Amino acid sequence: MTASASTMGTSPEAGPAGPATANRLTAHQLTLAYEDRTVVDGLDLEIPDGEVTVIVGPNACGKSTLLRALGRLLRPRGGAVLLDGTDLARIPTKKIARSVGLLPQTPVAPEAITVADLVSRGRQPHQHWWQQWSAEDERAVTDAMERTDVTALADRPVDELSGGQRQRVWIAMALAQETDLLLLDEPTTYLDISHQVDVLDLVRQLNHERGRTVVAVLHDLNQAARYADHLIAMKTGRIVARGRPEDIVTAELVHEVFGLESAVVPDPVTGTPSSSRARLGEPRRAERGGACGAGPKRGVAEAGHGPKRGAGRSGALLSRAGARG
């Protein structure tokens, strides 16, 4: 397939995803606020079971806020998050922790902690006061460390690792928790491109092989489109579009959400939609500015003739080249 600059046909905004079968994690009329500032107002949401859901949107539009609420780290001002139909506020927090794992955007490790020690803390919700460490715990930790490729780092202090290694350790901790639902807030932020792909492949694999439901916040629309079964595009606390990426990612959507002019082309390798210029600059910049959708406006349609370096990664390279242009 050649990468021509043809935009995908506009599809109507997809309604609430999936059939009305009961998904495990849902939100109903969710209102989220910090002190006097409302970030999300009256939002309804269903996280499809057994799929990878990716949330995208400009900085400060409320992605982390929403994810924290889904993981009961933030108490809703109004409405509720339901797990298996029960309000999270009514479920013992330790019980939630056996079903829902969450990796915050910027977790902080205790000083001098070793990799193995940190990963082992992911077992906390499965431990009891009468049993400190079981064979099951050991297996889960070993498995999580192998999957994230940090086994060789086991005895190293976390604060001496590179940003990418550290991020993988945190992911290992979240994996060690072995929950059916896993919420990840920008798990690829500190990683170089090849590790980003590794992490996202790992997420896919967890989903495929173990049927885990994953919700990830990503800042790269192309990656989001590539890895999501279900994509949620947010802007200023609202959901602008949701559905299968190939159904909803259009130039109009990219323009509406990110304020960017772009062309959307099918990814030359995977066939998922790929937007030039959809990457949001440096993910940590202007985090506090509240500048929703204020990305650089100078956009030109750039069709992808980026250098190809290995199958499956060309789309990422393509968008990267575009973003820096």
Added chain:
Amino acid sequence: MAYLCVGEGFVAPAGAVKAVLHTQWGLGPATPNDLVVGTLRLPRMTLGLLVGAAFGIAGALIQTVARNPLASPDIIGVSQGASAVTVGAMTYGIGSFTVLPYLSVAGGLTAAALVYVFAWRGGLHAARFVLIGIGFAVALRSITHLFLTKGDYLVAQQAKVWMTGSLNGRGWGEAAPLGWALLVLLPGVLWAARAQRTVSLDDDTATALGVRLGRVRLGLASLGIVLASMATGAAGPVDFVALLAPQIARRMTRTAQIPLLCSALTGAFIVVTADLLARKLFAPTELPVGVLTAAVGAPYLIHLLLSSGGRGRKGGTAA
């Protein structure tokens, strides 16, 4: 051991052992050293060990909760609250010596509760907690001095010695209740050692792991405050032990959280060593042990204050 042997007169180690055996368990013959070693030094040492251990654990717990080494019970007003109440009671002759330790615990808890209430602003921030605690500590110290100047000269003199933290003339009477209390609180301390593993993570990560942070922190802090107040009741506010012991222990073990057992041992070692020096350094004049711990602790506190600019910001919310 050295503690038992060294003093105004030196007692050979073998003699000290004999004396201990005889006075404590009625083993072996009576020796001339029985009085000095068995009746004076042994109880005093035991008290020193217990006080040091209690301060060490208390400091470790409160520093863990606040994620800030400055948040020691002797810095944030707990010891000062205990002192103010005890000295007040001494001055006005309220309560006998047997109830003083309990009054002291009440004073420490009250002071901590007040700091907590004043530092609360829709949430609790470690830095604000420490600052308000320091403010309270200063205020309580002045109140204590007010009591001292109001009181009878002899009582004031006695209270002054108590206030610097002294093991002089103390023994089983103070050591036994403290020992029992430590024993009773042991399950709590074991729980705390486990709870530390998650509390030392950041708030979001710990909550995601199913930890009820608010309750766990409250539990850890209360345990620390009770321990510090009881130790203060038994020996007066032996300054800086609660600040120093956990920090030394942590540097020695290089663990991810402040090790409780090691903090207890370090605290015990600091107090007993300091008391030994206090007895010997200017003999025959005995210094209160608190003078020595302060001499070591104050420079370290200044070091912490100077370097806390960066670290204070990292500390999350307290209790």
